[in-house]
Amino acid sequence: MSTTAMSAGTEALRAEGIVKTFGRITALNGVSMHVARGEMLGILGDNGAGKSTLMKILTGYHQPTSGQVFVNGAPVDLGSVDQARAFGIECVYQDLALVNGLSIYHNLFLNREILRRGPFRLLDHRTMRRRAQAALEDIGVTVASVDLEVGALSGGQRQAIAVARAVASNARILLLDEPLAAMGAREAGLIIDLIERLKARGDIAIVMIAHNYAQTLEICDRVMLMQHGEVTYESHAAETSPAELLEIVRREYRAARAG
Amino acid sequence: MDHTASAGGSANAGPRRGIAGRLHAFLLRPEASVIVVAVVLVIYFQFANANFLTDANLQTVSQFIAAPVIIACGEIMLLICREIDLSVGQVFALAPFVMERAAHAGAPVVLAIVAALAVCALIGFVIGLITIRLKVPSFITTLGMLFLITGVTLTISRGFPADTPGGPLLTNIMGNWGYAEIVWALGVVLVMHIVLRDTRWGLHTIATGGNVIAAAEAGININRIRMGNFILTSTLGGFAGLLEAFRIGSTDPLAGGSNIMFLGVASGVIGGTAIAGGAGTIVGGLVGGIVLGVLQDGFTLQGINAFTFDIIIGAAILLAMVANIHLARLRGAGQA
Ligand SMILES: Nc1ncnc2c1ncn2[C@@H]1O[C@H](COP(=O)(O)OP(=O)(O)O)[C@@H](O)[C@H]1O
Numbered sequence: 055m056s057t058t059a060m061s062a063g064t065e066a067l068r069a070e071g072i073v074k075t076f077g078r079i080t081a082l083n084g085v086s087m088h089v090a091r092g093e094m095l096g097i098l099g100d101n102g103a104g105k106s107t108l109m110k111i112l113t114g115y116h117q118p119t120s121g122q123v124f125v126n127g128a129p130v131d132l133g134s135v136d137q138a139r140a141f142g143i144e145c146v147y148q149d150l151a152l153v154n155g156l157s158i159y160h161n162l163f164l165n166r167e168i169l170r171r172g173p174f175r176l177l178d179h180r181t182m183r184r185r186a187q188a189a190l191e192d193i194g195v196t197v198a199s200v201d202l203e204v205g206a207l208s209g210g211q212r213q214a215i216a217v218a219r220a221v222a223s224n225a226r227i228l229l230l231d232e233p234l235a236a237m238g239a240r241e242a243g244l245i246i247d248l249i250e251r252l253k254a255r256g257d258i259a260i261v262m263i264a265h266n267y268a269q270t271l272e273i274c275d276r277v278m279l280m281q282h283g284e285v286t287y288e289s290h291a292a293e294t295s296p297a298e299l300l301e302i303v304r305r306e307y308r309a310a311r312a313g
Numbered sequence: 314m315d316h317t318a319s320a321g322g323s324a325n326a327g328p329r330r331g332i333a334g335r336l337h338a339f340l341l342r343p344e345a346s347v348i349v350v351a352v353v354l355v356i357y358f359q360f361a362n363a364n365f366l367t368d369a370n371l372q373t374v375s376q377f378i379a380a381p382v383i384i385a386c387g388e389i390m391l392l393i394c395r396e397i398d399l400s401v402g403q404v405f406a407l408a409p410f411v412m413e414r415a416a417h418a419g420a421p422v423v424l425a426i427v428a429a430l431a432v433c434a435l436i437g438f439v440i441g442l443i444t445i446r447l448k449v450p451s452f453i454t455t456l457g458m459l460f461l462i463t464g465v466t467l468t469i470s471r472g473f474p475a476d477t478p479g480g481p482l483l484t485n486i487m488g489n490w491g492y493a494e495i496v497w498a499l500g501v502v503l504v505m506h507i508v509l510r511d512t513r514w515g516l517h518t519i520a521t522g523g524n525v526i527a528a529a530e531a532g533i534n535i536n537r538i539r540m541g542n543f544i545l546t547s548t549l550g551g552f553a554g555l556l557e558a559f560r561i562g563s564t565d566p567l568a569g570g571s572n573i574m575f576l577g578v579a580s581g582v583i584g585g586t587a588i589a590g591g592a593g594t595i596v597g598g599l600v601g602g603i604v605l606g607v608l609q610d611g612f613t614l615q616g617i618n619a620f621t622f623d624i625i626i627g628a629a630i631l632l633a634m635v636a637n638i639h640l641a642r643l644r645g646a647g648q649a
Pocket residue numbers: 076079080081099100101102103104105106107108
């Protein structure tokens with residue numbers, strides 16, 4: 055990878071003509087998107103629009119029925135979560151993907167555990183604990199102990215742990231699926247704070263799915279509207295408004311009902 | 314920004330020091346209450362009957378304990394990843410016959426043992442295949458296997474017992490010496506304890522049972538985990554059956570069965586393994602097995618008749634299951 059490809063503003067991730075069907079359901083019907091390093095793209099749209107499915111294709115969790123994903127301009131085949139991770143793609147899933155019964159540090163290192171040297175490849179709990187502590191401090195999250203079970207944490211804390219996990223693994227492309235859902239104003243504020251600090255680092259491309267138009271326009275550089283598996287509108291955040299987005303959504307619905 | 318977690322009462326929380334702190338931490342562990350029960354039972358039976366802590370009786374108790382504990386080690390892994398194997402008691406009976414047939418056909422005994430274990434592993438593989446690929450709940454898959462394997466065992470044995478092959482040294486090592494079975498069982502416990510606590514396999518087993526979607530999203534191959542634990546459980550069941558056959562000196566087509574399987578599952582659950590998956594310890598399964606074995610032996614020494622004994626064991630298991638579920642709730646686990 056050349057140094058120029060690493061600088062802010064260059065394209066990090068692109069998807070073209072993504073189609074995804076589940077049996078008779080067409081969740082994505084030819085979706086294209088792109089995001090650059092240091093840029094934050096917001097995806098808006100109703101439940102069932104296909105936002106999460108798009109994310110899961112970008113993380114290698116689902117395979118597209120057709121279409122192509124590009125990382126740093128080169129076409130890639132994201133055949134599994136591990137392959138996507140190798141490209142620096144990390145995701146905070148809508149359901150957070152945390153295991154309640156496991157400790158914070160086990161969750162942070164789930165499926166990329168640090169192992170002790172030696173023939174038995176045992177888990178290095180001590181190093182994982184230490185690094186988990188450091189990773190959380192790094193992004194400004196403090197917990198009483200990384201030994202706490204995740205199930206004992208509040209919604210905001212769990213969200214912070216999920217974000218920390220994605221970031222700690224050296225994400226170049228960070229996908230956030232409704233990171234602010236089901237959260238009080240204070241907790242949402244903390245997460246937005248965290249996301250903005252990540253964005254300020256300038257070397258990460260961020261894609262965030264959200265529901266609140268005003269909030270999304272405020273923190274994202276660009277927004278994209280998804281409806282019934284298609285992208286129906288795209289704009290720079292500065293060039294649109296919540297009212298305009300709402301109007302487009304209404305118009306689409308009327309058209310859909312008439313058609 | 315400050316996300317201070319203030320969740321008190323978690324098993325691992327806080328830097329509490331000193332004896333009181335340690336005791337507190339210990340009592341919050343899932344298997345703690347069972348360890349206390351086990352100790353109380355041993356003391357009670359020793360007072361009630363001075364023969365309890367004698368060499369002869371300890372051998373007997375250890376033999377009650379060994380097989381269910383070995384089976385529990387497999388079932389605990391399965392229960393943690395939300396599966397179960399009801400047919401392991403039938404594999405227990407089949408394995409010695411496979412070994413005996415192989416030895417009879419001219420294989421060296423050690424090779425015959427390996428062959429028997431390989432057949433058991435294959436049975437686990439088939440169970441996994443049916444459960445995972447054909448999406449049949451393991452409860453049903455293994456219920457079918459239970460009958461199927463019984464039929465196979467009765468067919469190849471023609472319903473008759475046979476002497477186990479092998480010289481005295483091998484026979485002693487494989488279960489005939491009074492404490493051989495329990496030594497093997499403790500070895501299995503040690504290895505499985507490390508596997509569950511200190512390997513990726515163990516961690517991924519817990520993750521698969523605790524939140525299967527999260528495990529998959531983290532890139533864990535959940536089907537591989539489930540498959541591996543089915544193979545493990547069948548193999549351990551066959552191994553326990555081999556030990557039992559060598560101890561007695563003969564194979565028995567009706568050995569083990571559902572009884573030994575339920576003792577194994579009950580040992581795990583009494584020891585704190587969550588029936589709903591996602592949590593459990595091997596040490597808990599060992600202690601659960603000890604409690605059941607001590608009860609069984611202690612009441613036999615007391616001369617309580619078999620019917621009464623079944624009532625007591627049944628009540629004890631029910632009590633332990635209720636405690637298991639409610640203590641888990643108290644500890645704040647299982648809230649997903
Ligand atoms: N694994 C799946 N199997 C079948 N249908 C699915 C699956 N995942 C999503 N869908 C369907 O695809 C559509 C889009 O879902 P999703 O991507 O979750 O939407 P959003 O995240 O925008 O709310 C929905 O109709 C949903 O029911």
